[in-house]
Amino acid sequence: MKTLLLISILSLSYFTYASSNCNEASIQCGKTPTAIFDKNGKLWGVFYHEKYLYLSHSHNKGKSFSKPVKINAVAEEVYTNGENRPKIIIGPKQQIYISWTAITKGRFNGDIRFTKSTDGGTTFPSPVTINDDGLLTGHRFESLQISKSGVIYLIWIDKRDKVATKAKGQEYSGAAIYYATSYDNGKSFSTNKKVIDHTCECCRIATTQYKDNIVAMWRNIYATNTRDHALAVLTPAKLSVNEVSIHRATIDNWNIDACPHHGPDISFSNEQGVHMAWFSDGSINKGLSYAFFDLKKNRIIKQKNMDERPGASHPQVLFANDKTYYLWKYFDGVQTQLLLKTSNDFGKIWSETNSVFATPEANDHPFLLSGKNKVYFTWLAGTEYVVKEIL
């Protein structure tokens, strides 16, 4: 009993010790900070801390942040692990849209949640649940995107069809992808529309604006268990006549019954197509790759292996100011480096690899952001939230 008491006291003192290091509601101490620049160059960041999501902004490109504003008035558990994190986008009239996946009862279950601020991030109404099946099942890994005209898209990984199929005593591999859209600045959303059955259940979905639609890319399940990627142009879900046309986006032949926890990234280039970045451990292609997907001819071109070393992970791609940026993490045995390549000719020729930052500490996924004709990366490295311009 005495031993137990001693353990309790020491454990509590550890919590005090840990708290003094970093345990406040701030962008560098919160979980999964995710940021975006608005058209005026102000940086907005959303993060999670002890059952609440917070919004904070920076006028000086991330050097300092404002006092965080609570987004959800009622506490809720939020997925902030692996590829799950809150999302933020800015509307044409400076509306701030936020989404996340709330943890619901049971294993791997969740709901897609959404709220918005129309007063510059000062107040947020109660969040709404976007999945409309009323089921206690998996609705997770949401992505939030906006079209040029302001149509909001929410797209996520959904297990309602798995539940229905299993109820009939049949097997259902992976999960499905569903989406919903809003034409009225997030006041209401369309009914949920299915994109596809049988996708990988634990990788983020990448999205990018494409004219008045969006392009989405995800890790699909082809044949029995080939976890390569698919891509589709999604039109507003209200237009039920439009069938979604889905294309194979990567051919790596990765046959695996496992969770890669490693989703792709995508960036709009021009009307011809999109830049893609992804990870695979397939028999054809291993490590991190780049390719351009030609949306006019529905074909993969300019494919290049960017880093095949096992320590390379979580690539990001961004096309901005006529330049393509490709950023990823690489653990060299001592520290995690952020590596960068750029291309001035739409991905034909790439620069040498440059190390732009490094940390020996635990770290989050890195992100590329564009803001006022400049490109930045953000990275939570240890207890430092790094925002740096890429020169």
Add this chain to the structure above:
Amino acid sequence: MKNIKWSKYLWLLFVIFACKSEQLQLLKPFFDDSLRIITSHNDKPFILLLWSLDCPPCYEELETIGKSDQSQVDYVIISTDDISRVKEAQKVLTDFNVLSNDLWIFSTESKERLRYSIDPQWRGELPRSYLFKNHLQEDFHSGTLTKKKLKSWIRKSNNIVIP
């Protein structure tokens, strides 16, 4: 360096406390030198399993292990989750009847560093498993460990034919 050792000690106390309060098995915090200690202390062959709470196929694998005769081979089981989720991880292992006493959970060190300390060639996919024999890695597998594969590893570890 002293700080690191102190931190390790405190994390161990934290998990002991978390486990004791729920009467669950102990999960030790896994640091970048833990595998070296595990392999040097284990003269007998063992199967190393890596899993996480957020990996649906990992649960299938734990179920297979839980339903098998676990006396045939030693298991070292490592959760790659944040150490703050230690209680959830313990509950899952208990629910699936995982009997091993050699249970671990990733510490707060960089996950890349911990993965690298286990196998520099591993790209992080889960479940991931290894057969260790004579203190060395004999074989590895990515994806759910099937009953067939498990049987072959048990056979290899015991050098006996299992019907």
